[in-house]
Amino acid sequence: MRPSDVPRAREWGSPWDDSRCGGRPEPGRPSASCRTVVGMSADQATVRIDSWIWSVRLTKTRSLAASACRAGHVRINGERVKPAHPVRNGDQVRLRIAGRERIVVVSRLVNKRVGPPVAVECYVDHSPPPPADTGVSPTGDRRRDAGRLTNRERRELDRLRGRPSR
Template identity: 70%
Template sequence: MVAADEGPVRVDSWIWSVRLTKTRSLAATACRAGHVRVNGERVKPAQLVKAGDEVRLFHAGRERIVVVSRLVRKRVGAPVAVECYVDNSPPAPTREMAAAAGVRDRGAGRPTKRDRREMEQLRGRP
């Protein structure tokens, strides 16, 4: 168990360390794309997080909302990672709900801008 309670940690490193993303480069890419917010603000990968910060990550079609409870610099095992944050995320949609939202018929052609916006709204994306 590697704890770094003495100072802040980069947000991309922390997201990877607590196993919210599979790789650190995926975490950094999510930050650059604007899919990571710390206390409501879009952040760059080098943004520092500290205990008590709220981190929102949109990854794999799902929004994760976590509050940092402990800082770690290196990747830790799953049981330890769960202790490093408080998960306030909405429950994951069931497979049936995920499949039903935004499914188009084969051969229906390319969706219009209006169709695309309706599909994104069904999926819960802003």
């Protein structure tokens, strides 16, 4: 076989399909915003869960995403998963981060970090709303030279702090 008989990469086309992302890939190079594998159906294409969580900006770093998986804070369709577990379109991902549970359904797979407007299009968010901020809670601060508390003042402070009185 001669080298001229072997098809070039340009003749084969890019292995990535960017038409759904609105990107115009350069010949032979996939665009950075969306990388959907061509030749696989939507339910066959997969991406690592830690990479996907980081790519769609649910965590700040990929190592935080992997740590969350190892700690059991990530579930796919109800199952605890390891960082290398594949995620597919239509999977429900539950992620517990910073005391809040995020429930998202995968609508598009990406394996590179994308901007916030594109990231929001990659999942459907079913998370409960974050708890309302009650503002500044009273602390019951006192002047340093006020002396020892009376029983009445101690009971008032306990009531403010939500502790039962003695």
